[in-house]
Amino acid sequence: MSTRKCNHLSAMASPSIGEAGKTGQWRNVRPVVDHSKCTAAKGASCYLCSDFCPEGVIPRIAPIAVELEYCKGCGICCEECPAGAITMTPENIGSENIGPENTAASDALARSGGG
Amino acid sequence: MPKAKTEILTGNEAMALGAKLCRVQVVAAYPITPQSQVTENLSQFVERGQLDAQYITVESEHSALSVCIGASTVGARTFTATSANGLAYMCELIHWAAGARLPIVMGCVNRAMAAPWNVLNDQQDSMSQRDAGWIQIYARNNQEIIDTAIQAYRIAEETYVPVMVCYDGYILSHTVMPVVVPGQSSVDKFLPPYVPHTILDCDDPRNLNQVTLADPRNDASGTLCHGYMELRYLLAEAMMRAPETIRRVDAEFGEAFGRSWGGMTWGYRDEDADVLLTAAGSLASEATVAVDALRSQGIKAGVRAVRVYRPFPAKELAQVVRHAKLVTVFDKSLSYGYQGPICADVKAALYAEPRRPAVHGYVAGLGGRDVKARELVEAVKQSMADLDHGMIDKETGWINCQI
Numbered sequence: 001m002s003t004r005k006c007n008h009l010s011a012m013a014s015p016s017i018g019e020a021g022k023t024g025q026w027r028n029v030r031p032v033v034d035h036s037k038c039t040a041a042k043g044a045s046c047y048l049c050s051d052f053c054p055e056g057v058i059p060r061i062a063p064i065a066v067e068l069e070y071c072k073g074c075g076i077c078c079e080e081c082p083a084g085a086i087t088m089t090p091e092n093i094g095s096e097n098i099g100p101e102n103t104a105a106s107d108a109l110a111r112s113g114g115g
Numbered sequence: 116m117p118k119a120k121t122e123i124l125t126g127n128e129a130m131a132l133g134a135k136l137c138r139v140q141v142v143a144a145y146p147i148t149p150q151s152q153v154t155e156n157l158s159q160f161v162e163r164g165q166l167d168a169q170y171i172t173v174e175s176e177h178s179a180l181s182v183c184i185g186a187s188t189v190g191a192r193t194f195t196a197t198s199a200n201g202l203a204y205m206c207e208l209i210h211w212a213a214g215a216r217l218p219i220v221m222g223c224v225n226r227a228m229a230a231p232w233n234v235l236n237d238q239q240d241s242m243s244q245r246d247a248g249w250i251q252i253y254a255r256n257n258q259e260i261i262d263t264a265i266q267a268y269r270i271a272e273e274t275y276v277p278v279m280v281c282y283d284g285y286i287l288s289h290t291v292m293p294v295v296v297p298g299q300s301s302v303d304k305f306l307p308p309y310v311p312h313t314i315l316d317c318d319d320p321r322n323l324n325q326v327t328l329a330d331p332r333n334d335a336s337g338t339l340c341h342g343y344m345e346l347r348y349l350l351a352e353a354m355m356r357a358p359e360t361i362r363r364v365d366a367e368f369g370e371a372f373g374r375s376w377g378g379m380t381w382g383y384r385d386e387d388a389d390v391l392l393t394a395a396g397s398l399a400s401e402a403t404v405a406v407d408a409l410r411s412q413g414i415k416a417g418v419r420a421v422r423v424y425r426p427f428p429a430k431e432l433a434q435v436v437r438h439a440k441l442v443t444v445f446d447k448s449l450s451y452g453y454q455g456p457i458c459a460d461v462k463a464a465l466y467a468e469p470r471r472p473a474v475h476g477y478v479a480g481l482g483g484r485d486v487k488a489r490e491l492v493e494a495v496k497q498s499m500a501d502l503d504h505g506m507i508d509k510e511t512g513w514i515n516c517q518i
Contacts, residue, residue, distance in 0.1 A: 016335030
């Protein structure tokens with residue numbers, strides 16, 4: 001990757017995925033999709049979860065899958081789903097993804113005082 | 116297209132008409148005394164279809180300037196206006212607008228800062244925003260207000276530095292004067308459309324004014340982006356170069372409209388003056404009356420007024436005032452714990468001069484206290500007497516402070 005120097009008057013950077021960190025580490029509840037209830041199972045997904053997701057982490061692809069690396073667990077998809085197919089499940093119950101690494105990151109965030 | 120015509124206008128009406136003539140596209144302002152007439156007039160222009168702009172009502176000055184920042188970022192010519200506590204409420208965004216290099220123009224109708232509550236004039240509000248990175252121009256009368264509004268967009272959009280057009284509350288804002296209102300077609304000719312520097316491209320998206328850390332670093336495209344300090348250097352550099360633009364725009368305005376305002380500073384009977392009176396805004400106009408009185412008493416006095424306070428016309432002032440014996444500076448504000456801000460800056464401007472006049476500072480007219488020309492005359496005479504006793508510097512004098 002060659003380095004060009006910017007000539008901007010104000011800060012204007014090309015964004016990259018994950019620039020602000022893996023925000024999925026902020027989550028304490030996660031969306032779990034019941035694919036038997038999701039409208040996609042009936043042939044045509046409504047994609048309302050995708051439309052309403054403020055983080056853009058639900059691609060418009062059936063079957064619905066949330067990108068958990070960046071999902072903050074806000075629960076808007078669960079609130080909006082007309083089929084009641086999404087439930088928010090606490091991360092510390094039955095989660096295989098919360099390991100020592102994520103705990104360390106959560107601790108660091110708590111110490112930082114946030115943004 | 117209508118030609119220029121003379122109307123009887125308040126300073127606020129002149130400001131609003133100036134913004135209208137510049138065809139501002141987004142106006143967001145919150146009414147506050149003594150600025151309210153500006154917002155009222157602009158909202159009427161929009162409501163009557165005389166100005167093709169979005170008038171966005173907001174719940175605070177913080178939001179007003181936030182709206183202007185968003186609109187200016189996406190390419191709209193924007194205007195806001197405020198006074199005193201409203202300006203203070205904008206404070207966070209005042210710094211943001213400058214750092215984001217957005218050519219917003221703001222009318223600042225100078226008013227005293229509370230406490231105690233006071234709606235009358237001094238210049239503490241805008242002087243307290245001195246270091247935010249805005250160009251500050253102080254108008255001396257209502258004609259200069261409308262003309263400076265038009266100049267301000269040219270200056271802001273050429274330098275990408277926001278401009279505050281400051282004028283004294285009540286003394287100018289609510290006082291009627293004959294004002295030549297330029298014709299729309301001549302303003303259109305003078306002021307080209309605004310071209311934003313921001314990159315707004317769906318195929319090449321950007322984070323704007325994102326978290327920018329201490330050191331330069333590569334963005335996702337491999338471009339080495341400025342760190343915070345580099346961007347702030349660019350703002351400082353733009354401010355230091357701005358006098359060139361301000362003088363040129365004022366001169367071009369003179370060619371186009373037959374009036375110019377001195378660029379960075381202006382003088383009155385100061386060519387051969389031994390004693391100079393320096394101030395900004397309407398107080399400098401008042402000082403011209405004092406100068407006539409002093410001249411009639413055989414004292415070679417003159418005015419050298421600050422029109423643009425930031426960037427500070429240090430070299431220009433030093434060139435003009437260094438031949439005088441005494442400079443009396445009248446500030447309508449105070450840097451508490453030190454001196455009047457203009458006074459301190461005039462002193463600093465003279466530092467490198469081998470032969471310097473004495474500089475005496477006075478604070479006058481705080482919270483609407485009337486300043487009379489004879490009081491300025493008395494202060495100048497007191498300073499002359501003090502200088503005869505060898506006082507090249509002295510404590511800040513408080514004019515007509517009855518304590």
